Amino acid sequence: MTRELTTGSRQEILHTAARPFREQGYDATSMNDISAALKLSKGGLYHHFRSKDEILFHIMNHAMDITEEKVQVPIREIADPEERLRALIRLHIQLVLRARDREITVILHENHPLPPGLRKRVNARKKEYIHFVEQQIAEVQRVRKSKSVTHRAAAFALLGMINWIYQWYRSDGALQEEELIQQYTEIFFAGAFQ
């Protein structure tokens, strides 16, 4: 992506480009569909992205930027490990529930084949987040002197609980944001810190 784009327009482009991917699927979406969605000429689109893979990579990378900005950065301010982990659970659930962010973040979970170099970069960012979550769990375990489960298994359990929400959540369903945060926090804390 060229540098002359401002951060704001860059985000708009990625949001708009994500739409045909979600609606038609990655494979069925052509560069023509994306340039139409962006109201750009095909030449204009190729000026920003060399390929469809590159667009997908930038959307996934943006999803990780959003996660960093909306979950990792805010909780770093919190000194108490338990409060920090509770805030992580709340902010990550809210990220999954917020429709505008979900348009982008859900694309992280699709199994689109990216070229190895780009896939490696996305996977490195996903791993970095997993390690961050593990670290928060490990710190609470230290404080609570709780060791019955490994922080690796606990981190995958928590990420599964939260990342799976998009598969079942309905904005008109019985289980809504505040209750979901409260119940998931309770289940996870009792489960991981016995």
Added chain:
Amino acid sequence: MTRELTTGSRQEILHTAARPFREQGYDATSMNDISAALKLSKGGLYHHFRSKDEILFHIMNHAMDITEEKVQVPIREIADPEERLRALIRLHIQLVLRARDREITVILHENHPLPPGLRKRVNARKKEYIHFVEQQIAEVQRVRKSKSVTHRAAAFALLGMINWIYQWYRSDGALQEEELIQQYTEIFFAGAFQ
């Protein structure tokens, strides 16, 4: 699918048809690709399935058959609610880890657009399984007189933990089957039945 197919060959056909979907993505796979994978003429393929949507539906339906056969049916024999739920967790995790079943079951989680009638039938089976899991959890809560979390939230938490495994599990990774079953069972029981 026509009735002259035996159950065995029907399953083989669905397994083989699932391969190009997984490897190339649903949209990029043509009926030609599927007939080539099945070593059938295009006419022969259309004799069994009227459309690609119908193939996808049958694969998803087969995934739910496998879940019923390998998780629901065996645990119905177990009288004790706690033992029954422990067996559900074990058998569902094993289903997710077994490569041959995963080829089929992973397709359930992809967000392919099915025509409304077929989508409704798949969703009804998914819901039936969610209710089954909720019911197992509710029975353990009754026995343990534990009520701090709802069985709805607990069921989604458990299904998230287990269904998410395919996103991170590696057969050469640090967390392997027995340890994973033991840790997830421990986290879930302590979390849901306080």
